[in-house]
Amino acid sequence: DQQVKQNSPSLSVQEGRISILNCDYTNSMFDYFLWYKKYPAEGPTFLISISSIKDKNEDGRFTVFLNKSAKHLSLHIVPSQPGDSAVYFCAAGLNYGGATNKLIFGTGTLLAVQP
Amino acid sequence: DADVTQTPRNRITKTGKRIMLECSQTKGHDRMYWYRQDPGLGLRLIYYSFDVKDINKGEISDGYSVSRQAQAKFSLSLESAIPNQTALYFCATSDPRGNTEAFFGQGTRLTVV
Numbered sequence: 001d002q003q004v005k006q007n008s009p010s011l012s013v014q015e016g017r018i019s020i021l022n023c024d025y026t027n028s029m030f031d032y033f034l035w036y037k038k039y040p041a042e043g044p045t046f047l048i049s050i051s052s053i054k055d056k057n058e059d060g061r062f063t064v065f066l067n068k069s070a071k072h073l074s075l076h077i078v079p080s081q082p083g084d085s086a087v088y089f090c091a092a093g094l095n096y097g098g099a100t101n102k103l104i105f106g107t108g109t110l111l112a113v114q115p
Numbered sequence: 116d117a118d119v120t121q122t123p124r125n126r127i128t129k130t131g132k133r134i135m136l137e138c139s140q141t142k143g144h145d146r147m148y149w150y151r152q153d154p155g156l157g158l159r160l161i162y163y164s165f166d167v168k169d170i171n172k173g174e175i176s177d178g179y180s181v182s183r184q185a186q187a188k189f190s191l192s193l194e195s196a197i198p199n200q201t202a203l204y205f206c207a208t209s210d211p212r213g214n215t216e217a218f219f220g221q222g223t224r225l226t227v228v
Contacts, residue, residue: 004157006157009155034216036219041221041222042222043119043205043207043219043220043221043222044158044205044219045219046216046217046218049216089157089158102148102160102163102173103148103160103209103217104160104174105150105157105158105159105160106157107155107156107157108157108158
């Protein structure tokens, strides 16, 4: 039972355009969401996060949007650059006792930014 | 030096062999995790530990065991390796204070033949 889903295995975008990566979740108790980026032969690295009390968080070219009623979040990258080409994982966590518990990850989306 | 170090980075082993993957961290985090990555399945949680005396099963713990030898060390064992345990394995740590991200090691590519 996949609690966190990324329905697009891959996405191709032209350099300079917007990349939109989507993620859906089923557990309404999740209260913290993250995006990770992974290059080949490396571990995932943290990109950006959002708490369930917010609907948007922005960090430079990266913006995460959260729609709790739809149980959907998305990552926008503007403008996209070739160096953004990687696998992107979304993850969700539950907060127990004031701290985030284990993270549940989606299946990943391979982003290819074409020069 | 990496904050989260996994050894070995690559390993080929035979079916039925026992193998241990090791993870050490210098971040001072109490929480440590083991995930495996498979194509099309993303990252799935195998085991996690919130402190030295706390071990918890994740989504796919069957066929695996773990040991938390110290705050900084968390090892994953395959008691009798089988081919469908061929995967990329990641160790991660996190700080229990508030909402924080997990920090990952560079991974161990394990092949069971």
